[in-house]
Amino acid sequence: MAEQAERVVPLTDPPGAEEKGPSKSALKKAAKEKEKAEKAAKRQAAEEAQKKEAESSDISKNDYGELPMDGAWPSDFPSKEDVPRVQLPQLLEYFGDASRTETPGGPHVVFRASVENARSQSAKLAFIVFSRGGASIQAVVAASDELSRQMVKFCSSVPAESYVLVHGLVKAPKEPVKSTTIQNLEVHVKKLFVEGKAEAQLPMQVADAERPIPVEGEEEAVDGRPIVTLSTRLNNRVIDLRAKHNQAIFAIKDGVVALFEEFLRSKGFRGIQTPRLLGSASEGGANVFEVKYFATKAFLAQSPQLYKQMLVAARFEKVFEVGPVFRAENSNTARHLTEFTGLDMEMEFEEDYHEVVSLLEELMLFIFNGLKDRYARETDLVRSIYHVEDFKLPSAGAVPRLPFSEGISMLRAAGEELGDFDDLSTPQEKRLGALVLEKYGSDFYVLDEFPLAIRPFYTMPTAATQASYNPASPNAGYSNSYDFFMRGQEIMSGAQRIHNATFLEQRMRAHETPVDPMGEGLRDYVAAFRAGAPKHGGGGIGLERIVMLWLGLPNVRLASLFPRDPGRLTP
Numbered sequence: 001m002a003e004q005a006e007r008v009v010p011l012t013d014p015p016g017a018e019e020k021g022p023s024k025s026a027l028k029k030a031a032k033e034k035e036k037a038e039k040a041a042k043r044q045a046a047e048e049a050q051k052k053e054a055e056s057s058d059i060s061k062n063d064y065g066e067l068p069m070d071g072a073w074p075s076d077f078p079s080k081e082d083v084p085r086v087q088l089p090q091l092l093e094y095f096g097d098a099s100r101t102e103t104p105g106g107p108h109v110v111f112r113a114s115v116e117n118a119r120s121q122s123a124k125l126a127f128i129v130f131s132r133g134g135a136s137i138q139a140v141v142a143a144s145d146e147l148s149r150q151m152v153k154f155c156s157s158v159p160a161e162s163y164v165l166v167h168g169l170v171k172a173p174k175e176p177v178k179s180t181t182i183q184n185l186e187v188h189v190k191k192l193f194v195e196g197k198a199e200a201q202l203p204m205q206v207a208d209a210e211r212p213i214p215v216e217g218e219e220e221a222v223d224g225r226p227i228v229t230l231s232t233r234l235n236n237r238v239i240d241l242r243a244k245h246n247q248a249i250f251a252i253k254d255g256v257v258a259l260f261e262e263f264l265r266s267k268g269f270r271g272i273q274t275p276r277l278l279g280s281a282s283e284g285g286a287n288v289f290e291v292k293y294f295a296t297k298a299f300l301a302q303s304p305q306l307y308k309q310m311l312v313a314a315r316f317e318k319v320f321e322v323g324p325v326f327r328a329e330n331s332n333t334a335r336h337l338t339e340f341t342g343l344d345m346e347m348e349f350e351e352d353y354h355e356v357v358s359l360l361e362e363l364m365l366f367i368f369n370g371l372k373d374r375y376a377r378e379t380d381l382v383r384s385i386y387h388v389e390d391f392k393l394p395s396a397g398a399v400p401r402l403p404f405s406e407g408i409s410m411l412r413a414a415g416e417e418l419g420d421f422d423d424l425s426t427p428q429e430k431r432l433g434a435l436v437l438e439k440y441g442s443d444f445y446v447l448d449e450f451p452l453a454i455r456p457f458y459t460m461p462t463a464a465t466q467a468s469y470n471p472a473s474p475n476a477g478y479s480n481s482y483d484f485f486m487r488g489q490e491i492m493s494g495a496q497r498i499h500n501a502t503f504l505e506q507r508m509r510a511h512e513t514p515v516d517p518m519g520e521g522l523r524d525y526v527a528a529f530r531a532g533a534p535k536h537g538g539g540g541i542g543l544e545r546i547v548m549l550w551l552g553l554p555n556v557r558l559a560s561l562f563p564r565d566p567g568r569l570t571p
């Protein structure tokens with residue numbers, strides 16, 4: 001093997017190598033830069049010294065600043081025993097008694113709140129508006145022998161939406177403050193610490209969210225300010241949700257769930273939790289999301305329908321469930337989501353399925369009246385932004401309940417052209433809602449006895465339809481099924497279900513979109529009725545639809561915290 005010459009890389013220049021010095025101009029440049037750097041260092045040192053000097057002479061240096069990350073309170077903050085913790089929404093009530101504000105020095109208060117805005121009036125005076133829980137109050141930060149100008153400057157520059165801890169004195173303002181909800185009190189700040197600082201440039205303002213969503217194509221401007229689109233609001237939902245009316249919408253939504261559960265429990269219903277992950281697309285296959293499930297696949301439940309019936313067969317008698325349901329419908333409308341909250345119930349009945357309809361009507365009236373009694377303030381707040389007519393309620397026991405055929409007649413009399421067994425289009429549903437309102441003075445009504453052909457396979461045909469059954473047209477006639485409507489839009493579908501296994505199998509095979517009773521997803525369902533099941537019926541209500549239509553919101557997305565639709569899976 002030929003020996004390879006070893007290549008040595010010299011560590012230093014070999015002796016005699018020519019040394020080339022820097023040019024004159026380079027030397028000049030370096031000297032200039034050095035001088036510049038020295039000047040900058042001097043300036044910085046002077047600034048720091050000035051700052052230190054200012055800090056050491058800052059009489060308020062322990063009364064403001066940013067809280068440490070662990071959120072520990074400043075050591076000399078007044079204790080709970082010394083100063084009451086009265087949050088803004090209760091402040092007015094607490095200090096409504098004037099004597100509390102007239103004690104020498106004024107009463108002290110400690111609270112935590114958002115900064116709605118902060119502004120500097122002068123080097124000695126700043127104003128801040130604090131808000132929390134729908135209440136807002138003006139605060140004054142004024143330089144004095146006890147409060148430094150540095151503190152005034154700091155307070156006036158706290159970015160809007162920051163979360164702060166405040167110790168102040170509550171006093172009566174010289175004149176009522178018009179721009180805040182608490183008008184006859186103001187806070188004179190003594191200490192202010194920033195707990196959670198907001199960035200100075202947020203993608204949108206809460207004030208933007210407090211205006212109605214723009215009508216498509218009219219996003220441009222009102223009062224010189226562009227209107228923030230629904231899409232931008234939903235992209236920045238955490239800021240958007242801070243808007244007062246958004247807080248009200250979700251208080252109402254929570255109220256609907258509470259009222260639903262309260263009513264049904266009082267009638268002996270039991271809450272259930274059924275699976276969302278299914279082994280097959282059991283309810284017919286359409287509109288179902290498929291997901292990966294280990295080495296195989298699963299499907300997301302589009303309703304708890306089959307399970308709630310199986311539980312009635314399991315002798316649960318009366319059941320309800322509140323939970324998410326999924327629809328793979330590519331419907332980009334103002335009333336469809338791909339994930340929404342289902343309010344479901346199912347019950348056995350004694351004689352006639354109208355027992356179920358009556359109970360459901362009673363349930364809806366309980367919810368409506370409960371919203372009126374318990375959420376009037378929230379409802380008014382939302383309606384002050386989305387101006388709609390008050391929801392017209394029928395009196396108890398007088399809910400308009402029309403057979404489907406009568407609905408068709410009313411539409412025809414109003415000029416609509418449609419066949420006896422046609423499904424109603426959305427505009428026709430709205431039209432019928434308007435006709436019912438005109439005739440019965442109610443925004444809530446029930447359409448009963450739908451054509452069998454347009455209902456799911458588990459729907460019981462009417463007695464007359466069963467009596468005249470003709471195998472050549474097995475889906476002709478009507479069924480014991482109903483939809484509930486608010487302001488002309490569907491909020492619930494329900495029916496008497498088939499509880500006889502043999503008949504159920506027959507209907508499955510004969511349905512407009514036939515299903516296999518022995519298929520993987522339906523075998524166990526059909527088996528439930530082989531073991532002897534009671535007559536039963538129920539319904540599925542869309543929670544977001546109730547909220548949208550009660551409040552007259554222009555879009556169902558406004559009633560969903562983080563809506564999911566064909567174009568949106570975030571945030």
Ligand code: ATP
Pocket residue numbers: 327329335336337338340490491492493540541542543544545556
């Ligand atoms: P629609 O005809 O309005 O699409 P549907 O007949 O498909 O509704 P059902 O399957 O009967 O509705 O569901 C029961 C209830 O669930 C409906 O009355 C409605 O309140 C609600 N709902 C159904 N689909 C949606 C959806 N995509 N988004 C929001 N709510 C829905």
